[in-house]
Amino acid sequence: MTFVRDDLRPVQRRLATLLVAAALGFGLLAVRLWVLQIVQGPRWRTAAENNRLRRLPLEAPRGTVTDVHGEVILDNRPTYQLLLFPEEMKDRARTAAFLTSLGIASADEIDARLAKACRTSHLPSVIADNLTWPQVATIAAHRAEYRELDVHPATRRSLPNGAAVAHLVGQLGEVSPEQLAADPALRSGELVGRSGIERAYQDVLGGTPGNLVVVVDAFGRQVSALAEEPPVPGHPLRTTIDLDLQKEAAAAMTGLVGAVVALDPRDGAVRVLLSQPAFDPELFAGHLEPAKWRELISDPLDPLHDRALQALYPPGSTIKPLFAAGALRDGIRTPSDSVYCTGAVNIYGHPYRCWQKGGHGRVDLDEAIEVSCDSFFYHLAHDAGIDHLAAWARAFGLGSPTGIEIGGESSGLVPDEAWSRKARGQPWYGGETISVGIGQGPILVTPIQLAVAYSALVNGGLLVQPHLVEGQGRPPRPIGFPPAVLAEVQRAMELVVAGPRGTARRLAALPVRIAGKTGTSQVIHKQDGVTWQQLPWNERHHALFVGYAPVGNPELVVAVVVEHGGDAASVAAPIAGRILERAFGPPSGPAAVTASKAAPDEPATRVAAAPPLPRPAEGTDKPPRPTR
Template identity: 45%
Template sequence: MRIDYKQLRPYREYQEARQLSLRLLVLQTLVAAGFVLFAGIFWYLQVVEGAEYRALAEENRLRRLPARPVRGALRDADGEVLATNRPSFAVYLDRERTDDPRREVERLARFLGEPPDEMLARVDAARSSPRFVPVLVLPDVGLEVAARIAAHRPELPAIDVETDPKRYYPLGPAAAHVLGYVSESTGRQVREEGLLPGQRVGQTGIELAFDRELRGEPGIVLEEVNARGRPLRRLDTMKPVVHGDGLTLTLDADLQREIHAAYEGRAGAAVFLNPHTGAVLALYSGPSFDPNLFSGRLSPEQWTALVEDPRRPLQNRAVASAYSPGSTFKVVMAAAGLGEHVIEPGERVFCAGSRVFYGQRRFCHFRGGHGWVDVETAITRSCNVFFYEVGDRLGIERIADWARRFGLGMKSGIGLPAEASGLVPSDEWKRRTRGEPWYPGETISVAIGQGPLLVTPLQMAVLAAAIANGGQRVHPHLLPGAGAPGEPVGLDQAALEHIRRGMRDVVESDRGTARRARVRGIEVAGKTGTAQVVRLGEKNDPGDHAWFIGFAPVADPGIAFAVLVEHGGHGGSAAAPIAARVVTRWLEERDRERAPETLVAQARDGEAP
């Protein structure tokens, strides 16, 4: 009998032990491989990817915050504050601390009892900005609202209240158009110019013209936060904030206040210059508005009231509106006539109250006639017939040339937004715009400041300055020393003296048209103008515009001006008194500044004060 050893017990035990050993070996191999794989992964995470993960962990502990720049202040020539920043609170949404920004804002709106629409619109507009940049959802809130939000922070985990200085204009409406105003940056400005949501930027006036200098540049700071995202402390500055530069202007705050008071709510504009440098001493447009409205939360109703007001309070009439100059243009006509020698200083023209030119009778404002008048008398008495004759002799091309020499028909370069060029007509202009030639009869109207001739109050102040300073067209400017050198108009001093004497007699002579512009202690020179206003479709005559341009004192000019009162009637009664009031104020300031010098001189000369 043959025995199968595989059936024997020892053999079976041997095979079972062997299989167990193989299984243990496989298991040991798998465990060892697992440890090797784990060690490899650990090494990769610690060594290869360690820097990235450390940065991610750090970002969970640190938060980037924008540092808002403080806008630079504006001061007048004497250092008086014209625009500064007042304390205020603003409510911001931190989008890094919420998964649903809109829901967070809706919760805030319910908490404050305010409609959420405006706040939600701000959140939507900020979608393109970096998420770490907080969204301004409520600007310019009071201390009570700020305290309520701070007291309920657990219920509003993504809402912060920060101090947020707002622009303040101490002069209010008295300097609104020249200073302008600021409002919140738009979505386009945030995307294209690197501004912060809610950052205040200039929209009009000097605030816009010098916005980059005034607004500064935002910075970025690192802040440590806890596990709930609450700030613990500020650690470092990634990008330093650059605060805006303050600017000192050529303006005189006292003159701005004086003009505003003198207009008494009437519409118009006034510009006062240093006739030698072109520095703008005062620039006013009325009716005005309070620029402080735009620093806070301007309601839709307030905005609608401003833009739909038929008196157009937002319009800067001093630089952006063009008017017919009326008889003030006779100053240019006198300069052109003398400069081109179509009239001589002593030459006289007879005014019988009217004269026929090109088949049409043209009238003088004084129907009885002025009799024989020369250029000085024609300026003093504003004789139309004299200047009809001068215009006929000159022709439109030479008139246009001299008008441009004085700065008419072109922007002055003052730098304020929306400056108008005005219009000086010519044959080329008419052919280009109307497809027909210029007719000689049209020149007669232009000769007395009517027809298609338009000027701004700023341009007329530059004209007055050129007569005052000896024939230099100045470049008006608002920053000290920023004006370019004057340009000669090409008129000799003898001719200028005849024009100045005629303008002096406009005010100082009993025959003049602006006797109400007299100022005690000095002589004032000027020229009145009454510009006809025709509005198609209106049954009621709105009244003519009133002009007065000039300079003072005649012996040593220190101020030149142009004053316009819309629908004021006659320049001598409506505009001249405003000029006199402002010149009087300017004279008081000048004498007060000179008083210490006078006392020193008297002491040096041994005189009693």
């Protein structure tokens, strides 16, 4: 070797070590790539898909609801929803100001909705629905400035008859967490029936929501639509309701507080189910403004309360035909047994007064129902005892829910000794039996129970289950009352309208033959020399009337309760008359039972069906006390 060269062998040895280290590093990276891409590949592919694919729920239109004639009660109409994509929103205050300027809601309300939408992260939220055309146009014009907003077509419940069917149809609301847990088919944010038909027939009316799968980029913008799974609409539902009669009832009850229930007594098909005052059901079809909600729940008349199924009233004299039937069947009275009414009865050392101050004179059972003589029924109740009264009331379905598809019914109350000891912790007093005899005291019924009880009275003694859809009620069940007994009571109820002294004789002027029974249940003690019109609204009596037609072959039973209506004959009976006339009267004539047709001997006849409606100043009804 002639060249002068460095001895590089140590350096080369060390370089070789470095090369081995680098090779090791590359080997490890190769293994890492193999693990990520081959071993865990499918898992990361799923993660990538989840990154880019977003499912947008497509609402399924709910089924339409029609009445017995095919008239539309509940439909859908197209509407525009405003969707917010929270990830796109750069400046919440700016968005809020824009939405406020559109008049979508109050500034506070919009702030609250935006805050809620942001909490639900990446999914688009419905900020408003039912947008007006000018709103849709303005949002479209500002699309580029407000990329977080998008207008989306949707459907919304429409109720051509609004408040007339509010409680019947019920409300929709977002599915609750418990429902979500129970039913895997439901989806978060989905609207489901919360009450009324919407809830009872959720399975029929609710469709299956669809999906729109869209590709989004890292900023949440939709790049393209990948797949669409169309929603399956809900099924239509035909009910037994007669919309014509329902509207007639709503018109007759305008300005009043109470309920109307009309059934076909032969099978229990519900024709009218009305509670007043009502609310605008469209309020619940979309976003309900908190202010409106507060207004509704703080209204002392409680328009959200379904009085037809839930409100409890003392039945008053409407209980008398039931007890008369019971007394006849069990031999406690015969049709010819009579009582001499002097205007008051002394039992257990206490005077029980009849509503007729001067007394009715001698009355037999038919006359006692015709004139609604309290004295007759005081004696009857005394002779029968509370156990008999309770058994009769229960036989007619009082004291337990009727079983209509819409849940949330009240049971009512049929008191007896066992109840008294258990619920009140005190013995039953004989005097209370006397009060129960005329439908006062602790006995309480719902309007629908009254309609069911009267159906049994007029259909030959069958207890029906009221239902809103054909074929849903269980078959009518005999309650063990012989036809002769019921025929006797029916004759008496015909006299209520047709008899010379009948309490509802004003209905005799109608073109339809009606029968029924009035009931005026007391809220406070009767004061002498004070007419009911002079009392404050909330101290007036409840006015009840249960009527049916056609006489002889009843096809419709109508129960009317007007809270603090004051007088059954002049307030409640004409409402039932209007509905029955509408159902069976001449087709053209507008139904009108006016005060001019009233009999001359009652002082309250001047007042038409709709007296002015003062709001109660405070509290609720005082418990009714016996008399009339």
